[in-house]
Amino acid sequence: MFNRTCKTCHRAESKRELPILSFLFSIAISITVVKAPHFVNLALHKPTAQGPATWNNDHDPSLYISSKAVDGKVDLTSTNHCTHTTNADLTWWLVDLGVSSPIHRVAVLNRDAYSDRLRNFTIDVFQSDPKLEPIFPGNVGEICARQVDPVGSSQWVEFDCNNGSVIGRFLRLIKFGFRSMSLCEVRVLKDLCAMESRNTYRHVPNTKSLSESREVLGVFSTPMQCGLTLWQRNHHLRN
Ligand SMILES: *[C@@H]1O[C@H](CO)[C@@H](O)[C@H](O)[C@H]1NC(C)=O
Ligand SMILES: *[C@@H]1O[C@H](CO)[C@@H](O)[C@H](O)[C@H]1NC(C)=O
Numbered sequence: 001m002f003n004r005t006c007k008t009c010h011r012a013e014s015k016r017e018l019p020i021l022s023f024l025f026s027i028a029i030s031i032t033v034v035k036a037p038h039f040v041n042l043a044l045h046k047p048t049a050q051g052p053a054t055w056n057n058d059h060d061p062s063l064y065i066s067s068k069a070v071d072g073k074v075d076l077t078s079t080n081h082c083t084h085t086t087n088a089d090l091t092w093w094l095v096d097l098g099v100s101s102p103i104h105r106v107a108v109l110n111r112d113a114y115s116d117r118l119r120n121f122t123i124d125v126f127q128s129d130p131k132l133e134p135i136f137p138g139n140v141g142e143i144c145a146r147q148v149d150p151v152g153s154s155q156w157v158e159f160d161c162n163n164g165s166v167i168g169r170f171l172r173l174i175k176f177g178f179r180s181m182s183l184c185e186v187r188v189l190k191d192l193c194a195m196e197s198r199n200t201y202r203h204v205p206n207t208k209s210l211s212e213s214r215e216v217l218g219v220f221s222t223p224m225q226c227g228l229t230l231w232q233r234n235h236h237l238r239n
Pocket of ligand 2: 163
């Protein structure tokens with residue numbers, strides 16, 4: 001009887017140590033993993049299009065072209081690194097990722113001036129080129145996200161695609177009203193560690209600072225790192 005009680009006591013003590021160990025373990029992981037990038041940007045340097053047309057600049061016709069949103073440059077001191085359509089009721093921007101892929105997040109960088117034009121837009125995803133359909137741009141893909149309010153000047157806005165992921169090859173931003181569409185960068189992010197972890201994300205804040213968002217670029221190189229990320233997500237990000 002005495003022995004049994006003691007064993008139980010000992011077991012209870014071991015159990016009490018577990019949270020401490022897991023806490024220390026989590027600190028170690030926070031140091032090694034939190035700063036590590038989780039995502040790869042599928043859109044970088046991929047083919048793009050925008051409409052109904054690119055805003056014409058007589059001095060330099062290459063200004064404002066659709067590829068400026070995937071050039072990897074986030075210099076907000078000039079609009080030279082941003083796209084710009086003509087004024088129209090309906091404006092759009094499209095990227096071809098090259099292959100169909102799960103898309104977990106999309107991050108969009110707004111321009112500085114006239115920033116309130118970037119509002120009331122939808123991000124949708126298609127398996128095949130939606131431009132080839134006669135009803136384009138009226139066709140609707142799988143919805144990744146909608147944004148009604150204006151995005152702040154020079155700010156990133158980041159979306160969880162459909163609260164988890166959508167799968168597709170062509171990603172479009174389409175906007176009704178508010179003159180032209182201008183985008184300084186668009187990142188289409190796949191979480192290489194996500195596997196079956198659809199719906200494990202917390203809702204991310206609508207607006208992220210430039211420095212925060214810079215950290216989402218990159219690739220996990222080893223299954224070990226992915227394992228740690230998933231472990232960390234399960235033990236911390238859910239809270
Ligand atoms: C916002 O977009 C919707 C379509 O999604 C459109 O019906 C509506 O008129 C737009 N609002 C304004 C103020 O342009
Ligand atoms: C998104 O997913 C989370 C986790 O599964 C869930 O708690 C939340 O209600 C979902 N939100 C929406 C808008 O579907």
